[in-house]
Amino acid sequence: xxxxxxxxxxxxxxxxxxxxxxxxxxxxxxxxxxxxxxxxxxxxxxxxxxxxxxxxxxxxxxxxxxxxxxxxxxxxxxxxxxxxxxxxxxxxxxxxxxxxxxxxxxxxxxxxxxxxxxxxxxxxxxxxxxxxxxxxxxxxxxxxxxxxxxxxxxxxxxxxxxxxxxxxxxxxxxxxxxxxxxxxxxxxxxxxxxxxxxxxxxxxxxxxxxxxxxxxxxxxxxxxxxxxxxxxxxxxxxxxxxxxxxxxxxxxxxxxxxxxxxxxxxxxxxxxxxxxxxxxxxxxxxxxxxxxxxxxxxxxxxxxxxxxxxxxxxxxx
Numbered sequence: 421x422x423x424x425x426x427x428x429x430x431x432x433x434x435x436x437x438x439x440x441x442x443x444x445x446x447x448x449x450x451x452x453x454x455x456x457x458x459x460x461x462x463x464x465x466x467x468x469x470x471x472x473x474x475x476x477x478x479x480x481x482x483x484x485x486x487x488x489x490x491x492x493x494x495x496x497x498x499x500x501x502x503x504x505x506x507x508x509x510x511x512x513x514x515x516x517x518x519x520x521x522x523x524x525x526x527x528x529x530x531x532x533x534x535x536x537x538x539x540x541x542x543x544x545x546x547x548x549x550x551x552x553x554x555x556x557x558x559x560x561x562x563x564x565x566x567x568x569x570x571x572x573x574x575x576x577x578x579x580x581x582x583x584x585x586x587x588x589x590x591x592x593x594x595x596x597x598x599x600x601x602x603x604x605x606x607x608x609x610x611x612x613x614x615x616x617x618x619x620x621x622x623x624x625x626x627x628x629x630x631x632x633x634x635x636x637x638x639x640x641x642x643x644x645x646x647x648x649x650x651x652x653x654x655x656x657x658x659x660x661x662x663x664x665x666x667x668x669x670x671x672x673x674x675x676x677x678x679x680x681x682x683x684x685x686x687x688x689x690x691x692x693x694x695x696x697x698x699x700x701x702x703x704x705x706x707x708x709x710x711x712x713x714x715x716x717x718x719x720x721x722x723x724x725x726x727x728x729x730x731x732x733x734x735x736x737x
Contacts, residue, residue: 555636
């Protein structure tokens, strides 16, 4: 099966466009914002008016055949881009169709491809599927609502070493805060080590700081790395045979090999994916070993509980 070069370029362009928007300012940012209103596919959530317009057209649309999910900064973007490039996958309006932002079925449905679009792909390749891709973990809202979208849908859940993910999450927020933190309101705002210590203290009292800006919009950096409660809720909502867990640290070593396992899990024809650029990479920043060691000590028993539950040791340190 040959790559759909045009579709792959659409996926790449969506990421490039939103990254340019994040890092621009002034007139350039305003121009990009206007141009963004009319894209065919979005890297980040699309304009609300586009969703409302699609919903108002009352066209019959596909339901998602699969859900590719994980916590923010777990490799969800790289994984979803590789899944989406498969010729049999029909692109929805956006990579990140959220259950939190607009949790009503008619607006969710509006973001998926039409039955006509499905038929065209099916005619060309013999099969057509579409999917929901979002860094929704650890929100249990997904487990309660997603079965009402497709109870038989297949779940691909990517899990990253919680220490690495926690730090990467904080770095991602710094990109979005770069301009805002120049304002005097943010003077003296704590760095990573101070925030980690605050979260660890809060965790002792079963509380959260609620400081992180990205992700599911609640909790803290550490809370986004506690996976087991989410997985338990997922196993209650979906048949275990329809759930595939991926160790992100193995995926990063050989993305092509791992995503071909995903293709087989989704019953898609054999396909050799093309390499995709990393859509939201952050710069490398060193952090104090003492802070990372604290995080390792905190997550060690939680990781063991996770391994015991899923029956596999991911070897996270």
